[in-house]
Amino acid sequence: MTSEDEPIPVLIVGGSLVGLSAAVFLAWRGVPTVVVEKHAGSSLHPRAIGYTTRTVELFRAAGIELPPARHEGPPRRARVESLAGHWHEEYPWTPGNRAATAGHSPVRGTAIAQDRLEPILRERAVELGADLRPDTELTGFTQDDDCVTATLSVRGGQEYRLRARYLVAADGARSFVREKLGIGRDGRGVLSVQRSILFRAPLEQYLDQGVVQFEIEQPDLKAFLTTYSDGRWVLMVADDVDLDERQQYTLVRQATGLPDLPVELITTGRWELAASIADRFSSGRVFLAGDAAHQLPPNRGGYGANTGIEDAHNVAWKLAAVLSGQSTPDLLDSYDAERRPVAWLRHEQIFARADYKAHIRTPTSDVQIIDEQAMELGQIYRSAAVLGASGELPPARRPELWAGQPGTRAPHVRVRANGAERSMLDLFGHDWVLLSQDGEWSAALAHATAELGLAATFVHIGTDADPLEPDAFRDAYGVADDGATLVRPDGYIAWRTRTAPADPAAALTDALGTVAHAAGNR
Structure with a gap:
């Protein structure tokens, strides 16, 4: 046996999908x-076929542009x-949801089929x-203490x-790595x-009303x-029975109600419909x-694949920070602290909705259904890599209601930067970023980074990035003119001070040192 020592x-x-995403984000x-x-x-x-706004944001930052649905x-x-x-009848994923x-x-x-997306990820990973x-x-x-x-x-x-x-183990539901570690679910x-x-079949006319998923109910x-929007369709049944080709043709035609439908069979599959969360993620x-x-x-809601892609993004920036020496290994403990509650929240939300009403254990679900945008863009992280995200706060709410709350995704604000109209999200991604309308914070950040040996960027709102709408930054980030917001390399808010403290440099140095090293884990 050879070794790469x-x-x-x-x-x-x-x-x-998730392993390739992790490779892209790390590379x-x-x-x-x-x-x-x-x-x-x-x-x-x-x-998988559906990818959320947040997933598209993450891929876009890493140089992958996907066409909108x-x-x-x-x-x-x-x-x-x-x-x-x-x-x-037609019924929504979230009843009464707003736009x-x-x-x-x-x-x-x-919407893009997973087997169309994965080659794009492979190409980008290799390119990087x-x-x-x-x-x-x-x-x-x-x-051991040094390596795997x-x-x-x-x-x-x-x-x-x-x-x-x-x-990083992205080896699926029957993970060999998880089982060898003895981690339960x-x-x-x-x-x-x-x-x-x-299968493939000419069924596009049935998509004219915009419905793409169909629950077939016959005696x-x-x-x-459902359709993959590229001529391919998939029919799923809960009967665990092998069907020969003739039976497959018959079943497809019965489900479509078209006895003479020309059908091209592509492949079949057998898989478990299941919901399980690992007892720990690391x-x-x-x-x-x-x-x-x-x-x-x-x-x-796209909770399967998209949750995994966000896992990959979360662990990637933390591994990069530790490997570069910018952060201590304590930061890695925040991966489980941040991502496992998200998985559990999504598990609960799946079974609160009508799509899975047959699996509710009581006559009605006692779980409150959370707004779609809250679930997609408004979940909160609570860990030692965040300051000011108390346990009393809800697990998710609509982004505009958070208004810059630490532990949440930094809000999108349209700005003019480097001579072009951009999103404030385009300013985040690699290093820590400090945002303020007060230019005095630049000196405070210079002091903090010199003291801590960290890479960080100061963005002077109104100069480096000028909001297109008056008060847009103040409203979205919840800070006064002399306040400041510290954004992590993954685009989540780590710390904020609504107004300038007595000693900005000392306050920022303490905050940045705490969240960058997740010092609260010690």
Whole structure:
């Protein structure tokens, strides 16, 4: 067995959607990364299709532009006898929800099949310097105080060892890494075993009303039908029965209500509809992300794939900060503290909604349904990497109601910067950023960064970035003219002072040192 003895910074296990996203986010931050994936490429089944506004923001910052969806907001769903038969009713993902992301972001969510998105991520990861190794499986690993030693097996028989400072496990719901670490899971568990049929058929006329998901209800057939918006459709049934090709054709035509429909069968699948959250998202130098950390059933909020992509983004900036020496390893403890509550909140919200009413354990759900925009752009992080996010605050609320609350995503404000109209979100991404309308904070930041050895940028609001609307910054960020807001490299607010303290340099140095090193973990 050969060995690559010099430790690499990060090894990612799993080269599907979340693993590739982690590779992009790490490589974009200059972190050398190796990704191993036991398969040769993407699954024949497209799986995820909907990507939220926040996911599009994260990809955009890393240089990946995705086309916007034709329709804003979650996919529309109807309960029908069949496509060609009677349509009973349409119901929303969030009852009574107000209009969507207008004003909250420079972008909006999109729909693209996972097997179309993954090649885009691969190309960008390689362009940024990531080392992708398909047909390579993790067969064992150990960890000590210095690194993780992984045993890898290449299809064809070659086996070798690779050492990494840290390991990110994005190896799916049946994660080998999670099981080897002995990390348990909680949640609703397995809801059903689904069989799916992926096919092509000329059904575009049934999309004219904007509905793209259909619950089929017939006396002898209960199924779910949806489109990938590229000519491909998937039919899912809860009967765990093998069907031959003739039976598959029959079932598709029964669900569509079109007995003469020309159908091209592509592939079939068998998978568990389940909801499970890992008891912890990290163990030593190993971090769980995506389905390895939380298996969430498909839903119109996009809580599965998008939650995993946000995991990858969260852990990536923290690993980059620690590996560069900008932060201490204590910062990594905030990954579990921030991401696991998000997974649990989304788990609860899935089963509070009508899509999963059959799985509610009581006559009605006692969980309050949270607004779509609150769930997508208004969840709060509480950890040692945030100052001022108390436990009394709600887990999520609409972005405009937070008004710059520490622990929440920094708000979008339209500004003119470098001679062009931009979003304030474009100012965040790599380093810490201090925002203020008072130029005196520049000297305070210079003092703090010199004292702490951190990279940070001061943005003078009104000069470096001039809001297009009067008072837009003050209203969105909740600070007076002499106040300041500290934004983390992931675009979340770490600290804020509404007005200038007696000693701005001392206050900022203390705050930045605390959140950058997550000193509260000690």
